[in-house]
Amino acid sequence: MAEFPGAIILGNEYQALGLLRQLARSGIPCVLLDQDAWGVARFSRYRCRFHRAPRYASDEFWPWLVRLAHEQGYLGWLPVATDDEQVRHFAQHYEEACALFRYAGLPWASYQHIYNKRLAYPWAQSLGAPVPRTFMPEHREHLPGEGWPFPAIIKPAVKREYGRYTRRKAIRVETRAELQQVLNGLLAPVPIEHLMVQELIPGDxxxxxxxxxxxxxxxxxxxxxxxxxxxxxxxxxxxxxxxxxxxxxxxxxxxxxxxxxxxxxxxxxxxxxxxxxxxxxxxxxxxxxxxxxxxxxxxxxxxxxxxxxxxxxxxxxxxxxxxxxxxxxxxxxxxxxxxxxxxxxxxxxxxxxxxxxxxxxxxxxxxxxxxxxxxxxxxxxxxxxxxxx
Missing domain, CATH: 3.30.470.20 (ATP-grasp fold, B domain)
Incomplete structure (x- = not known):
């Protein structure tokens, strides 16, 4: 094991590959961990130890990471996240994360305001930042009024459940009827409080x-x-x-x-x-x-x-x-x-x-x-x- 702290790179894809190349070339010991078994980072010439993690969205991830750090000697190492769900765990266990690792980030009381877009947009507006026109449905029959501009998009306010049912970052809908159809069809398993409707901003x-x-x-x-x-x-x-x-x-x-x-x-x-x-x-x-x-x-x-x-x-x-x-x-x-x-x-x-x-x-x-x-x-x-x- 390294004589000085290394870096725990959370991920296995091209973001993690870039992190691995930059840190390893600087002489910093690295390990990779990811919920998926395979990714391009595992084939780098700077390859290092790899640990298969539970799904980031699951409650099993944080206890698993704590055990791994104790068992493998990663206490005091620097974690570098590449995914919002990874950061959520660190934020929700902020004090423990700071005690176990060299961690920089936000506690949950602050991070929730950027993790959940239903909180992020009012927060940004309160600081003077313009935001897209956004509708937050309270239930599946709660739709924008007749004056709402279509086409519009359905986006996740929280990505955790949304990503299980569609790979698309946003779903375009042309009418109120199509909006209701998607909410009650493809996205029916996603909690309504995890979804929002937003104006379609034109532009390339x-x-x-x-x-x-x-x-x-x-x-x-x-x-x-x-x-x-x-x-x-x-x-x-x-x-x-x-x-x-x-x-x-x-x-x-x-x-x-x-x-x-x-x-x-x-x-x-x-x-x-x-x-x-x-x-x-x-x-x-x-x-x-x-x-x-x-x-x-x-x-x-x-x-x-x-x-x-x-x-x-x-x-x-x-x-x-x-x-x-x-x-x-x-x-x-x-x-x-x-x-x-x-x-x-x-x-x-x-x-x-x-x-x-x-x-x-x-x-x-x-x-x-x-x-x-x-x-x-x-x-x-x-x-x-x-x-x-």
Whole structure:
């Protein structure tokens, strides 16, 4: 076992792969744990011990993690989360998490306001952030009034049960009748308090923005804004496929206000969308964890997981200013998305080629660690079955 604390990477997919590469190259011992048996991170040249975990949504996960830490000598290690349900467990057991691990995050009293979107939107509004028009049904016959704008989308306020019945991030409905049909059909097993109805904000990838990085007590240490140009699936993306680091002062200012109110410490991404109808930048969500395209951070602000490690282990922190203009792509999903957009007439081949030329960060490819990129294609059927992509 390592003589100094290592990192517990919660996940096994491309987010975890990026974390493993950055931490292992910095000489930090790592272990992987995940609810799924297989993922690209297990094939990295930096491969490490792997532990199969109970489902993150189950009550079994936290007791299992505590036992694992005691039995395997992971006490005092740094956990790095990649999933909201992982963070929920740490938040609900905050005092125990801080005693067992080098943990940075929020207690449940604060985290619930970003975990549950029914709480997140009123909270963001109270801090002056515009939000999409949202309806919170109290029961399955409780529908928006006649003046509600359709088409609309059904989204999870809490993802835990929703994800068991559909892989889609949001479900588009054209009428009140279709809305009721989906609530009483496909989503009937999902508690109504876990669902919400939201206006459909028009706009392509150029309207989707994020502020992401490493924060200490709500203040940015190494953070930057980025435009999430393409996503998979193209309409209601579960994950970004092409992202460009670009300055946006409004996105930064609005995001800093929210993170400052939380006093948040750790890695985080705040998502927004510009509404072309009124020009407002509207709040979507805060991911108080590592996000999908986090490896874009390396050329822009540096090695974020190493910064988090140094802060929590050595209390060392050095603020960094972003360098913009870098681009990130995940080939295995971006190519199919681009083909679909070309088929629709929404993307020209020359524009796609121009967007990917000279990309400087990747979600899958790494010249020093090529095997995960090659083997991910063999894993596609497994990932479609277990994760929906």
């Amino acid at each position: 990838g150029s309207t989707q923005w994020s502020y992401a990085g490493f924060f200490v007590e709500g203040r940015p240490v190494a953070a930057y804004t980025a435009c999430r140009r393409r996503q998979h699936p193209p309409d209601f993306g579960r994950a970004s496929t092409y992202v460009v680091a670009m300055p946006n002062e409004e996105v930064e200012a609005q995001s800093r206000r929210l993170l400052g109110a939380l006093g948040y410490t750790g890695l985080a991404e705040v998502e927004w969308k510009r509404d072309a109808r009124d020009g407002q930048l509207k709040f979507l969500e805060i991911n108080a964890r590592c996000w999908g395209w986090h490896t874009l951070s390396e050329p822009v602000v540096g090695n974020l997981p190493k910064m988090l490690y140094d802060y929590l282990i050595y209390q060392s922190v050095q603020p960094v200013s972003p360098r913009y203009g870098f681009r990130w792509v995940k080939w295995v999903t971006d190519v199919p998305v681009a083909i679909e957009l070309m088929r629709r007439g929404e993307l020209a081949w020359r524009d796609y080629w121009a967007s990917i030329r000279g990309s400087s960060a990747y979600g899958d490819w790494d010249a020093q660690d090529p095997l995960p990129f090659l083997l991910q294609f063999a894993l596609v059927p497994y990932l479609l079955k277990t994760r929906g992509y």
